[in-house]
Amino acid sequence: MKKFEIELVCNESVAFDDKKQTKFNLAMNAVSLLVEQNLLVEKSNPDKLRIDLFDKENINNIYEPDVIGKICHIEKSFDFDNYFAQNKLEGRKIILETMYDSITDMCQKLSLDLNPFTKAYKKVKELNYINKFMFKKLTFSQNRKHKAGIEIETNEDAATISALITDKDRKQIQKVELLKTLPHDMFIYSVIHKGKWISINEYQVSDSSGQINFIANMLGKCDINYVPKNNTIEELKEAIKELSP
Numbered sequence: 001m002k003k004f005e006i007e008l009v010c011n012e013s014v015a016f017d018d019k020k021q022t023k024f025n026l027a028m029n030a031v032s033l034l035v036e037q038n039l040l041v042e043k044s045n046p047d048k049l050r051i052d053l054f055d056k057e058n059i060n061n062i063y064e065p066d067v068i069g070k071i072c073h074i075e076k077s078f079d080f081d082n083y084f085a086q087n088k089l090e091g092r093k094i095i096l097e098t099m100y101d102s103i104t105d106m107c108q109k110l111s112l113d114l115n116p117f118t119k120a121y122k123k124v125k126e127l128n129y130i131n132k133f134m135f136k137k138l139t140f141s142q143n144r145k146h147k148a149g150i151e152i153e154t155n156e157d158a159a160t161i162s163a164l165i166t167d168k169d170r171k172q173i174q175k176v177e178l179l180k181t182l183p184h185d186m187f188i189y190s191v192i193h194k195g196k197w198i199s200i201n202e203y204q205v206s207d208s209s210g211q212i213n214f215i216a217n218m219l220g221k222c223d224i225n226y227v228p229k230n231n232t233i234e235e236l237k238e239a240i241k242e243l244s245p
Contacts, residue, residue, distance in 0.1 A: 004041050005048040006032045006099055011075075014055050020084060027088070027156045030183055031095045031124070034131040039120035044112065046072040051102045053078040065109040072110065074102045088156055092129040096121065131155065138166060141197045146173065148203040148216075150195050154183040158245040161192060163203050163216035176216035178205055181243040191243065211236055 008028040010021065048071045056079045065074045076098060083094050100121045107114040131154045138147035151164040158180045165174040181187040193208035198215070204225075205214045213225040224240070226233045 003036060003047075004039055006035055006051070006103075007048070008032070008051045008053060008095065008098065011052050011054045014053065014080065016080065016084075023156065024080075024083070026183060027091050028095055030131055030154050030156055031092050031099065031129070033154060033183075033185075034124050034127070034129065035096070035099060035120050037131070037133060038123040038127075039116060041113075041116045046070045046106075046110075048072070049074065049099075049102065049106055051076055051098065053080075053098075055080055065106050067110065072106050074105060076102055089129060091156075096124055096129070134164070135192055136195070138164070138170065139195070139197065140168070141200050141203075143200045144168065145200070146218075148195065148197065150192050150205055151175065152188060152192075154188075156183070159183040159188045161188065161205075163195070163205060163214070163222070165203060165216070165218060174216075174218055174220050176220055176222050178214040178216065178222055179240070179243065180245060182245050187243055191240075212240065 010024065046067055050071055050073050052073060052075045054075060054077055056077050065072055067073070078098060083091055086094065100117070103117045103121075104114060106112065107117065133152055135150040135152055138149040140147055146165060146167060147170060148163060148165045151162045153160045153162075159182065160177060161179045161181065163176045163178055164172065165176070166172050179191060181191070191207045191212065191214075192205055195203060195205045198204045201218045203216050205216070206212065209229060211227050211229050211231060213227065215223045215225055226236045228236065231239070
């Protein structure tokens with residue numbers, strides 16, 4: 001299956017402050033990620049939908065979907081005043097509906113199958129717009145009594161990375177928060193390259209360099225073990241601080 005990307009972009013004619021821009025971008029990213037994770041489409045062209053949002057006052061400037069390379073470009077009118085007046089959940093709903101409306105236009109224009117997108121759209125609503133998923137699969141401890149893996153939950157404010165420990169039947173025993181970071185792949189996956197059991201009671205999550213290791217135990221405690229290679233311990237600690245939202 002091919003990963004299909006969806007992006008909402010505020011047209012340059014839209015003017016609001018940086019704080020609102022950041023708020024909108026983070027909410028858009030959270031909803032986009034949730035849709036993409038529940039979307040299964042065959043390899044096709046285009047493989048990305050870019051939705052260019054105009055303020056509702058510029059509705060006469062809207063054009064039909066257009067494909068450039070492997071990206072479908074769509075222009076939509078968007079009521080930013082109404083969006084920023086909503087709470088976080090209602091804001092997510094508005095973003096999802098805007099995405100699905102644009103996807104429908106794209107599929108009609110390009111004669112694409114809408115069904116996979118509709119299934120993903122419905123699944124997001126079933127999940128109540130909560131984006132929680134496992135990074136890779138749960139693995140057994142050395143004595144085969146427990147399993148553990150890495151759980152990620154994202155929203156507009158942060159991505160929470162936790163070690164999830166279960167019994168052998170996947171019933172949760174412990175969830176240990178390891179780190180909160182910005183809700184973007186660049187930050188999330190910089191610290192969770194792999195996870196492994198290091199004893200029958202401890203599960204370790206490491207970054208790609210192996211220098212930063214989060215160790216979760218069955219009592220719910222998290223320790224950080226630094227193994228300097230290319231950096232000092234102080235530099236590694238500072239790197240963790242910089243990941244905080």
